[in-house]
Amino acid sequence: MGSSDELAISRRDVLIVGAASAATVSAPVHAAPAADVPAPQANSSASVPSSSVTLEVNGTPHTLTLDNRTSLLDTLREHLHLTGTKKGCDHGQCGACTVLLDGERINSCLTLAVMHQGAKLTTIEGLGTPTQLHPLQAAFIQHDGYQCGYCTPGQICSAVGALDELRRGVPSHVSASLSERPLLSAEELRERMSGNICRCGAYSNIVEAISEVAGVRT
Ligand code: FES
Ligand code: FES
Numbered sequence: 001m002g003s004s005d006e007l008a009i010s011r012r013d014v015l016i017v018g019a020a021s022a023a024t025v026s027a028p029v030h031a032a033p034a035a036d037v038p039a040p041q042a043n044s045s046a047s048v049p050s051s052s053v054t055l056e057v058n059g060t061p062h063t064l065t066l067d068n069r070t071s072l073l074d075t076l077r078e079h080l081h082l083t084g085t086k087k088g089c090d091h092g093q094c095g096a097c098t099v100l101l102d103g104e105r106i107n108s109c110l111t112l113a114v115m116h117q118g119a120k121l122t123t124i125e126g127l128g129t130p131t132q133l134h135p136l137q138a139a140f141i142q143h144d145g146y147q148c149g150y151c152t153p154g155q156i157c158s159a160v161g162a163l164d165e166l167r168r169g170v171p172s173h174v175s176a177s178l179s180e181r182p183l184l185s186a187e188e189l190r191e192r193m194s195g196n197i198c199r200c201g202a203y204s205n206i207v208e209a210i211s212e213v214a215g216v217r218t
Contacts, residue, residue, distance in 0.1 A: 051114045057082065058126025066113055073097045073108040076123060084124040084153045088197070095196030098154040098161075099123050105161030107195075124153035127160065136160060139209035147200035155196045159210045162192040166214065184216050 054063045057080060064079055073090070076082045076099070085108060088096030092110040099108045100122040128134035136156050139145070146152040165172075166184060172191050189210050190203075198206065211217070 053114050053117050055113065055116060056118075056120045058122060064113070068112065068114050070113050071109050072099070072101075072106075072111050072113045072116065072121075075113040076108060076121075082123050082125055085157075086150055086153055088150070088154075093197070094151070094154075095158055096151050096154040098158040098196065100157055100161055103161075103164065105158050122157070122160075124157060127156065134160070135213050136163075136209065139212050140206070143205045143209040143212065144202070145206040145209040146198075146202050151196060151198045151200075155193070155198065155206055158193060158196045159213075162189065163210070163214055165192065184214060186211055186216055189214065189216065 049068045050065055051068055052063060052065050054061055055075070056062075057076070062080060064075065066075060066079065070079070071090075073085060073087055076085050077087065085099055086096040087109065088094035090097075090109045092107045095107065097108040098105050100106070101108075101111075101116065102120055128137045133141070134156070136159050140152060140156060145155070166188070172188060186207055189207055193206070193210065
């Protein structure tokens with residue numbers, strides 16, 4: 001068997017070979033000289049159309065200078081750090097981003113913040129507090145109206161808007177054919193909440209929670 005000196009040489013050889021291999025792999029075969037690599041363009045703020053907009057969010061006014069293309073959802077999440085409002089599809093298909101804009105529910109991913117100068121917004125953070133929950137927040141907990149919880153802020157904001165629509169007699173597809181005020185029923189609630197997708201499939205518990213607050217028997 002070899003001595004400890006032979007073992008040391010053997011280990012050093014292995015390290016040398018390994019280091020050489022790593023250098024070969026990491027060095028680009030046809031790397032251009034550093035001088036040939038174009039410098040990244042500086043992001044000139046002058047070239048980005050931007051506007052100043054004031055929004056009242058959960059009772060607090062905020063004046064922001066935004067790239068005109070900034071969605072209301074990104075304004076809430078990225079600029080105001082109100083991350084309770086979730087980004088699911090970013091295409092108006094899941095309802096995870098639902099907030100209340102001047103009392104009406106809206107998919108915040110589908111609208112630009114600069115279109116809403118002076119608007120009053122309510123997000124999930126403005127509906128209740130951990131010690132003083134909004135009745136719908138309490139009902140969602142009581143009825144297990146969620147699993148992962150990702151859709152829940154949008155579901156609750158949407159439910160607040162839907163119950164207000166019912167109070168004001170705003171028709172839905174289900175009730176549009178009725179001559180009287182919209183019928184308060186679980187079917188009506190399901191229809192009104194159909195824009196809010198729950199990938200965990202907690203729908204029956206969500207309907208139970210909203211029904212309790214609305215006073216509907218399921
Ligand atoms: S993130 Fe807005 S509808 Fe899905
Ligand atoms: S609770 Fe998971 S998506 Fe609705």
